[in-house]
Amino acid sequence: MPAPHSHAAADFARGAAFVRDAYLPIDQASIPLTDWGFLRSDAAYDVVTVWDGAFFRLDDHLQRFRASCAHFRLRLDRPDAAVAQVLEHCVRLSGLRRAYVEMIVTRGQPPWGSRDPRQAVNQFYAFAVPYVWIADEEQRTRGLHLQISGVTRIPSSSVDARAKNYHWHDLTSGLLGALDVGADTVVLGDGAGNVVEGPGFNVFAVGADGTIVTPAQGVLEGITRRTVIEIAQTLGLPLQQRALSAAALRSAREAFISSSAGGILPVTRVDGQPLGDGQPGPVTRRVLQAYWDWHADPRWCRRVDYTPSA
Amino acid sequence: MPAPHSHAAADFARGAAFVRDAYLPIDQASIPLTDWGFLRSDAAYDVVTVWDGAFFRLDDHLQRFRASCAHFRLRLDRPDAAVAQVLEHCVRLSGLRRAYVEMIVTRGQPPWGSRDPRQAVNQFYAFAVPYVWIADEEQRTRGLHLQISGVTRIPSSSVDARAKNYHWHDLTSGLLGALDVGADTVVLGDGAGNVVEGPGFNVFAVGADGTIVTPAQGVLEGITRRTVIEIAQTLGLPLQQRALSAAALRSAREAFISSSAGGILPVTRVDGQPLGDGQPGPVTRRVLQAYWDWHADPRWCRRVDYTPSA
Numbered sequence: 044m045p046a047p048h049s050h051a052a053a054d055f056a057r058g059a060a061f062v063r064d065a066y067l068p069i070d071q072a073s074i075p076l077t078d079w080g081f082l083r084s085d086a087a088y089d090v091v092t093v094w095d096g097a098f099f100r101l102d103d104h105l106q107r108f109r110a111s112c113a114h115f116r117l118r119l120d121r122p123d124a125a126v127a128q129v130l131e132h133c134v135r136l137s138g139l140r141r142a143y144v145e146m147i148v149t150r151g152q153p154p155w156g157s158r159d160p161r162q163a164v165n166q167f168y169a170f171a172v173p174y175v176w177i178a179d180e181e182q183r184t185r186g187l188h189l190q191i192s193g194v195t196r197i198p199s200s201s202v203d204a205r206a207k208n209y210h211w212h213d214l215t216s217g218l219l220g221a222l223d224v225g226a227d228t229v230v231l232g233d234g235a236g237n238v239v240e241g242p243g244f245n246v247f248a249v250g251a252d253g254t255i256v257t258p259a260q261g262v263l264e265g266i267t268r269r270t271v272i273e274i275a276q277t278l279g280l281p282l283q284q285r286a287l288s289a290a291a292l293r294s295a296r297e298a299f300i301s302s303s304a305g306g307i308l309p310v311t312r313v314d315g316q317p318l319g320d321g322q323p324g325p326v327t328r329r330v331l332q333a334y335w336d337w338h339a340d341p342r343w344c345r346r347v348d349y350t351p352s353a
Numbered sequence: 354m355p356a357p358h359s360h361a362a363a364d365f366a367r368g369a370a371f372v373r374d375a376y377l378p379i380d381q382a383s384i385p386l387t388d389w390g391f392l393r394s395d396a397a398y399d400v401v402t403v404w405d406g407a408f409f410r411l412d413d414h415l416q417r418f419r420a421s422c423a424h425f426r427l428r429l430d431r432p433d434a435a436v437a438q439v440l441e442h443c444v445r446l447s448g449l450r451r452a453y454v455e456m457i458v459t460r461g462q463p464p465w466g467s468r469d470p471r472q473a474v475n476q477f478y479a480f481a482v483p484y485v486w487i488a489d490e491e492q493r494t495r496g497l498h499l500q501i502s503g504v505t506r507i508p509s510s511s512v513d514a515r516a517k518n519y520h521w522h523d524l525t526s527g528l529l530g531a532l533d534v535g536a537d538t539v540v541l542g543d544g545a546g547n548v549v550e551g552p553g554f555n556v557f558a559v560g561a562d563g564t565i566v567t568p569a570q571g572v573l574e575g576i577t578r579r580t581v582i583e584i585a586q587t588l589g590l591p592l593q594q595r596a597l598s599a600a601a602l603r604s605a606r607e608a609f610i611s612s613s614a615g616g617i618l619p620v621t622r623v624d625g626q627p628l629g630d631g632q633p634g635p636v637t638r639r640v641l642q643a644y645w646d647w648h649a650d651p652r653w654c655r656r657v658d659y660t661p662s663a
Binding site: 304 | 383510
C-alpha cells in the first residue's frame with residue numbers, strides 16, 4: 044500500500060481518508076460536486092469502530108456493507124479483505140486507538156448528459172476519525188432524555204432501512220424538534236403508533252415483565268443491536284423483536300438505545316417523563332457492561348497493526 | 354466579483370462551479386467528504402435553466418429555493434440578488450447559451466464530536482453545466498415509454514416533497530426497474546393506487562373528456578408544472594390538480610411529463626401499452642409549443658450578461 048509521502052504524520056491526527064486511491068488528511072478529503080452520491084444521495088455506507096486499538100465486529104460490518112451496496116445496485120469493486128486493508132490503513136495513519144471508521148460507495152457520475160445510473164462508475168471512499176459519541180459524558184451518566192417525534196421514518200416501501208443509507212432528512216427534522224424542546228435526541232415513528240429508530244441508533248424498552256423489546260420492522264438491523272440480542276441470549280434475558288408502541292416505550296420500566304457511536308446508552312426520560320425511578324435501569328446496566336466486556340473478547344475483535352511500514 | 358485568474362477560459366467549457374467563495378471548472382469542484390450535505394444528505398437545492406442566453410423564471414426558482422432551505426432549517430446566507438449574481442457568473446464563465454444551473458445549501462459540519470445540526474455552518478454551492486435533457490432526441494420525438502413503479506415515493510409525512518431535496522433512492526430504484534424492462538423512465542406511486550412523480554419531473558394525463566389532471570399531493574411543485582398550469586389557463590384548457598390513479602394514467606388519451614430538464618415531454622406508452630394512437634397528443638403538442646414560446650417572453654426571461662468583465 045503506498046505511503047503518503049507528501050503529508051506529515053501530524054496532518055492525519057484529526058483523521059485520515061481514502062479518496063480516489065489516495066490517502067489524505069480528513070480536512071483535505073472531498074468528493075466531486077457532481078458525484079450522484081451527493082446530488083442524489085445515491086450511496087450506501089457502513090460504520091465500524093476501533094476501541095483500544097481493535098476493530099469491533101469488522102466482518103459483520105463488511106458483510107452488511109456489501110449487502111447495502113447490492114441492494115442499491117452499487118458496485119463494491121474490491122473484496123472484503125481489500126476494504127479492510129484500506130480501513131486499517133486509515134486508522135494506522137491517524138494513529139487513533141479509538142476511532143469511527145466509515146466506508147462508502149457512491150454512484151459516481153454517468154457520462155455528461157446521461158441520466159442512466161447503470162452508466163456511472165461507482166466510487167469507493169473511506170475515512171477514520173476520532174470515536175464519535177451520540178451523547179456526551181453527562182448525558183451518558185444521567186441517561187438520555189428521548190423525545191418521540193411526530194415525524195414518520197421513511198418507510199421501507201420507499202427506501203429499505205436495512206440497507207444503510209444517507210436519507211436522514213426525517214431523522215434530522217425530528218432531532219431538531221427534540222433539541223428545541225430540551226430533549227437530547229429523538230426516536231421516529233412508523234405512522235401507526237409504533238416507534239422505529241432514531242438518528243443512528245436502535246431503541247430497546249424493558250417492560251413490566253422484564254422482557255426487552257426492540258422494533259423488528261422499518262429499522263436498520265444495527266450490528267450493536269445484534270450484539271444486544273446476543274448479549275441477552277448469553278445472559279438469559281428475555282428479548283423480543285416486535286412492534287414497540289410509543290405508549291409501551293413511555294410506560295417502560297427502563298429503556299436504552301444502541302449505536303456504533305457510543306454502544307449502549309441508557310434512556311431515563313421519554314417525552315419529559317422519567318422512566319421508573321429516573322435512573323439507568325439494572326437490565327440496561329447489565330447489557331452495557333457486557334457490551335464493553337465483549338470489546339476485549341477475541342471472538343469480536345481484530346487488532347489494528349499500527350506499524351508505520353505495515 | 355473576483356475573476357478566476359488561475360484558469361483558462363477553456364477550462365470552464367464543461368461547466369463552472371462556485372465552491373467556498375471561488376469559481377472553479379466543474380471538473381475541479383468538490384465538497385468536503387465530511388459535509389453533512391453528503392453524509393446525511395442534509396441539503397436543499399434548486400435548478401434553473403438558461404435557454405438561448407436567458408434564465409427562465411429565475412425569480413420563481415430563487416423563491417422556491419429559499420423556501421426549501423427554510424423548511425430544512427438551512428441558512429441561505431445571501432439575498433436573492435446575490436444568489437442570482439453567482440449563478441449568472443457561473444453561466445458567464447462557462448459561456449453556455451443553454452445551461453442547467455443548480456444552487457445548493459448544505460448543512461456543512463458541526464464541530465468535531467457534536468451531533469447538533471444547529472452548530473453547523475451551512476454552506477452555499479452553485480454550478481452551471483450544459484443543458485440537461487431527461488430524454489434524448491429520439492425519445493422526445495416518439496414520446497416517452499413510462500413505467501409505473503411498485504416503489505412508493507417517500508411520503509410527505511417523512512420528507513416534504515415540496516422542499517426540493519436529494520433523497521432519490523426510491524426514484525433511482527424505480528428508474529433502474531423501468532430501464533430493466535426497456536422503458537425510458539418511471540413514475541412512482543403513493544402506495545394507495547395513485548401515481549405521484551418521477552425522477553425530476555411531474556406527470557400530467559389528459560382524460561377522455563379532455564381535462565388535464567396532475568397530482569396535487571406528495572409531489573414537488575415544479576416550476577415547469579406551474580408553467581403548464583398557467584399555459585392551460587391561458588389557452589383555456591381544463592386542468593385539475595387532484596389525485597391521479599395509476600389506472601387513469603394507463604387509460605389516458607394522452608400524457609406528458611414536465612421538468613426543467615427538458616420542458617414538456619410527451620408520453621406515448623405506459624407500462625408497455627400505447628396511449629391513444631401511440632403518438633404525442635394534440636393537447637401535449639399545444640402545451641409543449643407554448644412552453645417554448647414563453648421562453649421568448651420577457652415576462653419570464655432574464656438575459657445573461659456574457660460580458661467577460663461583468
